[in-house]
Amino acid sequence: MRKMPDVDVTDFSLPRRRTRELSLSTQLAAISLLRVLRPLIHRSRRFVATIVVPEDANVYDYSVAAHWIMENPRAGGIPMTVHYDIFAVNDKDDFRNSVKLSRTNEVRRAIVLMQSTATLDADAHLASDLVAVLPRTSGEDIKIAAIRMGFGRISDKDAKFLSGHSLASLTMAMRAGRPIGNAIARLKAHPAKEEEEQPVSVVLPFPDKPTLQDLPAYGDAKTWGLELATDIADWKAGKLSWADVDHGMLLSGPPGTGKTSFATALANTCGMVLVAASAARWQAKGHLGDFLRGMRAAFDSARACAPSILFIDEFDSFSAREEYSGDGASYSRQVVNGLLECLDGIDDREGVVVVGATNFPDLVDPALLRPGRLDRQCVIPLPDAKGRLDIFRYQLGNDLKSQNLDSVVKNSRGWTGADIQRAARDAKRSARRAGRELELKDLLSAMPARVMLPAEVIEAVAIHEMGHALVSVKLQSDPLVYVSIEDSMVQDTKFTPLGGTHFREAAIRRKTSTYFENRIAMLLAGMAAERLVYGDHSIGSAGDEKADLNIATDLATMMEITWGLGRWMISEAVSTPEALSLARTRRPELADIVESTLRTQFKRATDILEPRRELLASLARSLVNRKTLSAEEIEAAVENHERQMDGGTAALVGSSS
Template identity: 50%
Template sequence: MRTKPSLYAPVSLDLALTTQVALVTLSRSLRPYLRKGKAFVAALLVPSNSDINHYSDAAQWLLDAPRRERMIGGYDHAVIVIDAERARDSTVDRLEGLHKKMRVVVLVSSLDQLSDELKIMADVIGTLPPPNSADIRIAAKRMGFGNIRNEDASFLAAQDMSRVSLAMRRGRPIETVVDRLQQYPPIEKQTSAIHGQTEGPKLEDLSGYGDAKSWGLELAKDLADLRDRKVSWEDIDRGILLSGPPGSGKTSFASALARSCNASLVVGSAASWQAAGHLGDMLKAMRRAFSEAEKHAPAILFIDEFDSFGDRSTAVGDNSSYCRQVINALLESLDGIKKREGVVVVGATNFPELIDAALLRPGRLERHFVIAMPDDQTRDDIFRFFLGTELQGQDLRLVVSRSLGWSGAAIECCVRDARRAARRAQREMRVADLLSAMPTRIPIPPDMLRSNAVHEMGHAILGVLVEADRLLYVSIQESYADTNQVQMLGSAVFEVGPIVRKTSTYFENRIAILLAGVAAERIVYGDHSDGAGGHQSADLNLATDLATMLEVKWGFGQSLISVASDYPEYLEVMRSRQPQLTKHVETTLRTQMERASRMLEEHRDVLEFLAEQLVLHGRLEAIEVQEAVLSNRRTNMTSQAKVG
């Protein structure tokens, strides 16, 4: 027996949020006519600031439901879109051709497009309401996100649906979607150009940035040679990608690069271009930014949030079409740079793994530089730069140690506040002014300080015992800033070699090193603290993701099938949906935890000795750890020989 199709509540996991929401509002408005099973023509005004194409796709999906559910013949239907991009003089002709259609939905983007001819033809004329939180909850549930919280639904309903659709990727928790949208709020202004910059540091003045700085200085020379006609445009790099955590100075790099190159700076981002309106408006804004850079060449075109354009290989549903059109337009603009002499593109991202691979090919963003947060020496240099002639010859080590994790912008703000305090006191600046301008530091209790030392020394000792990355140093903090931010109270710093054969043993060793902090705490205290897990950069989380990638990415597990995507949310979803995968990951973690515990137990004396030294000095170099471990090994070998 054939069941009656559910025409007014269709469900498809393949539809993106924008279409799902449009489907909810269309179903509600057309429900009486769909239930009657009769012919109708509906003229509907879509909400302002929405993409009419999403409503068109939803209407097509809605009217095509009988055909999908294999009702004999289905209904002969049509969906017509009338907006600024469709020629108005052809509207009558388009409507006249619909007299044989049983069901017709005509979508308009403004009231003036409701022509007399359309009013004569329509059985129902209405206005679709903008999406509300209830619509968002229904759409999210249909997409497989489950029952989302009211506050999350209200937040999403207040956002631009195209941005929300970009964030709501299959397998990504709704909490992460909300966090992404809050982290990257819409930017109202569109692209802007800064010409003939004279203020601010040049790249030569900035400390840090490593290979990216070297590349930038070479680019400055190349552009100077281009002006002097010593080289042609074909001899110059066209673009780079900068990746690194928020606050690492990617935007500052682009500004300083433009000054060093004596070039204009044009700034854009996916968010700023999306703020221009619908898909067509976004693409126009994007192309306008490239044209602006060409007009003011030589120019640096800085594109922030480069990962926001998405990846065509992972986009699904309606988002796949949107993502494809955006990236194709971006590729067209990047390739056009070959004819636009003097324009260099600098992309910036916090998530390089989410970028479409085609954007990173030669001739586009052909080089990738990772920008780390400033280390001790770099922060000292940054303080000296912003201080200028003030505090010359003064010891800033205490100031630098308390600025762990700070960006260059945070250091500039601190110097500015300290200078203001000295000015108010009508005297020259003192080191104490810098310290006063910093958040209050709270001493870490001695027992917690020793626990941190034991934990970090577990990482360091195992890093010496197994073959993986090279240990540089290990350190702990004696105090923490009185802020709400997550802070690193200690670290064992390793360096990845330029050429490393990364086998299953290499990754297993890395997992063991990550788990060695927990193992060390358990050996000394009988248990470990909560700092080892609970956030993406925590030891347990990193080890879990690495163990998962052993199974699904590099072919070291039970299957040779490889999954390219490796961002944490995706790996988490894979584990939640594949119990057998979770079992294998747990086995790997247990095995490496037992291994790390066994090795550290054999070196317990040196573990506790080095932990005390770390508490005393705050930092130990790799050579100090290596010598202590080697000495302990010799002692153990001598003891075993005597027993034998």
Template identity: 45%
Template sequence: MSRSKKQSRAPNSMRRYVFDSIIKRALREHSLFEAGGPGFLVLVTPEGYSPSDYQSSVLDQLYDDDRFYRRDGVGCILVFLTDKSSKFEDEYSECCKRERVIAVIERGVELPPIIQLAADLVIHIPPITPDDLKAAARAVVRRPMTDEEAETALSYPREHLWAAFRPMRSIGEAMRRLREVEVNSPVEGTDQVKMRSAPETPMLAEMHGYGPAKEWGTQLATDLADWKAGTIDWGDVDKGIVLSGPPGVGKSIFARALAKQCNVSLVASSLGRWQSRGHLGDLLKSMRADFDRARNNAPSILFIDEIDSFGSRDSFDHENANYSIQVVNALLECLDGLDGREGVVVVGATNNTDRIDPAITRAGRLDRHVEIPLPSAADRIAILSQLTAHSIPVSDLLRLGTLTRGMTGADLAKTVRDGRRLARRERRELTLEDLKAGLPEGTKISGEHRWGIAVHEAGHTIVGIQLGYGTYIRTNIADVVRPDLKHQPGGAAYFDIPRVARRDRQFYLNCVAVMLAGLAAEKLYLGDFSDGAGGGEQSDLAVATRLATFLEANLGMGASFLHSNAQTDQELEKLRLSDDALKARVEKILADQYERVEGILESRRALLELLAKELDAVGLLTPQRVRELESSLEDRGSFNSQRKGIS
């Protein structure tokens, strides 16, 4: 007999969409029941959730097939912790002859033996996840929600959550309402559902991966404390900063952690939130109100997310230019403030600093710029340890260093959430394997591949030391790489190069030579070189070509004193393509330095082999170990060349 399901209703609330989705996923564990077949399922709610939360969604699933089943052929049972123990058996006795039955029981209710025997499957419903909220936002509110917004939203009581997220209301406005409405704690002794408390944001000093931004923030905390104590003037405190960095590095979390570190109030907003209030007059009124609120609560931090969305007045050439100019001018007035903004530190966040109006970053406004980088390997491990509440030994987490390369703090948080979900499903504690399950697959570097990388990096090491490229630190090769990343080196030689120094033409030629040393080492020892030196903006060939072009076209150290403003690889490539003479000079620099490097490595071939073997076996070279290996060759008389600069 063919069956046709009812046409699905369009979701009319976030709450309904979320619980419908969760019930549909839960029923997939019983494929026959999901397909409309008979069965008796027991669904156990997560801790803190009521069976009544799921009632409407369960009834929809049961009655969705009423053209096939009679209304008295299906049944729904709800059992609460406060119910008498006999209720479950009584309700089941009424439904036991029905073909499709779902019992939703509250976590902690003990299943009677008769139910354990009768149930086809007992399914533990997972709690609402940030992904559930994001999907509901797209379907109901018709707006995207970030991971951070979803996680924060879930920290509020659920009834507040559903009330705040109304159809066609912006995500920013809903989040603002949640923040500003006071959440009262449940009264002891009532039947109010116990809610999970909001996750506490640690102080900035306890967080990892923020680099120079963290240093600035901790110094600001000291300065604000001194200002409150009257030991320094407000003029000695940084009044504004622009934080930049790729999406997901945690700029919003930084603002909360900064406020906690400084022990001051936080006012968070954005142009999008201000615009959601209505026309231009409403926008400007809302913007000024937030600045007033920050002043009234001084000392405070006013966080403006996506500050680049204001744009630059120099580029406004559209029909709404007058509107945009008025918005930027109003922000500048708020930053300056006729009454001043003593005690208010403004923090702007952006993914694109080039789009910010220069007047916003002028001295006295947001005049400091700090970039939040992607977390280093050490930071990623520390973040994972913090997110997992230190439940997994750091020595074990170290194995995830390479697999998490390129990940932001938000990516790592998602990895932990996915791992916890897997552990909950199997009713056990979180393990390292749970975290690895959500990470991209790694490929082990071994055999000829590892040997080729070892030779390549040994070449960089020898030439860098020989030419005094900088202070040699170490050389290492990775055990595992991530094939999904666009550019991931299998190894690297590290040198500390002074930021401030006299740099002449020979310095840049030496830099080009070091970049080409890996290729030359492979060609000398292996007979040919692989594709590992090219393919990305930071590859050896890209850096060497960029430096050679700068020499000839930007720095006045080539055949002409003419200067070009070209900076990016795309701009430099256009410059070379439009000037055949320049292209020929760049190619000659590269060829000459490659030949120069070949001579250096040929004279130290025995050391090249020894360093490569050490890297292949151990994966690491240190300055001391390089000196030891070099001395062993000298003792054996394997080479007589002296370490000196080569011009």
């Protein structure tokens, strides 16, 4: 990197009226920029200068300052703005942007502003006549700014005092027209509280805390954690290289499934220190520099405590960079880039296993999940009946050991581990206040009352779910596993699924336009079945990201613009509901195509169900009575019905001849 020239910048020879129009922060940016740009401006009429601004600086201030410098002839600039341009670069890919590169060739002078040295690479050096990394604001810079803003000269002692304050504090105190002595007195009379380092929670393993062996219903995550514990033990004993140990995992699942509890139990099982962090904690102060410092401090703490588990909650905060737009795009990209820097390099964080937790794994930037980073993914699902029973037993300890908990387990359908923990805690509190041992009635009273559904609602849900099942069997989309419905619900919850058609998605399958068309038809078959039987359908099919019509709409959109399976071959790497919705809004012709696809597949589902109305009604009645039907039972009924239909057709043909 080229050394910054040693230039005297105490005399800018600029009109005082013009310089006073700049704010303090922009003045300081202009001083720093002129220190490196002035020799280049004076000796060359054409240049490309790449400048990395200080880590805690606002790139907007430097952009304003750069425009001011280039438009001021006495600073060496050129008054005609068409001859220069200022670019803000967010990452390496942005620097290689063909439009921006072509602009640097069209203008006489180009200044490229970067917010991180991580963006500097060979391309930046090849394209630039000057590359410079600016230091943080110094006392000397403040002395120059004070003169230019009309405060007069200040002593070295006062300049040193002022340089110890944040730019925000200086901007508030050093107001135009206020004597510098007054500003200094204000800062001394109202000292800013010392900024605390970004908090990092470090928890040592304790023998009285649960391990993964103690905790039920964690599925694949528990299996992975136990295998990691074995590998960590071998690594500590020198039997295994750190390169052979999994050093990252993304843990996902609905809220309340115990992701934080898993991290604690994992650290305790492995005998490792737990360092807890989150995007919200790093972002508490709001500034990009504070965010990045907090992030690096967490990794530094984890390295200092190694072997350790670095647990990062709210991992979906680091979402796909291509989805960013608007004013916050640069901030968000720098955050993801900063995390990538911290994650990269096995040797740099030997002994540190990073576990990210999220409720929305699909939002995480794919680059964070590549090999060497968080390349393992485990899902903690909602516990099934056995899992809920195991969690109840764990939370109750020695209480109710001889009691049958079937009624409790049945009433907890759809519950998370956190829900069960709360119910057990409330039940124990009730027993304590009554001055007696815990009884089953305490546990039942601690659970929300379930309301029995009206018979007509149960029947409609059964019709809807059997519509999905029949169309899936006929089209042979994803393999059907079973269909289930509920006969009761918790009244005070926002959303309670009253039924479900459960599929097993094949791990390896050739997914073509036919596959997705079949899947869309299956998704719309519940609505089609309701319309066939009742003449209309209920609102349960839409209005939520996980609802049938919403999923079908997004699939139809992705067929067109993501996978090249529709009328266009142009591919856009978008997959989130928000991005897909925006694409449909911006492109009316796309919305029309998606609408056409949905209506075509809805009619297709209707055409499949129409001749099978009796079978639909019969299977729905069985589902109402039994609450669950297996795929084998449904497929056998369909096969039998098809034989009867074929036999009836053959009989008609024979009689006509």
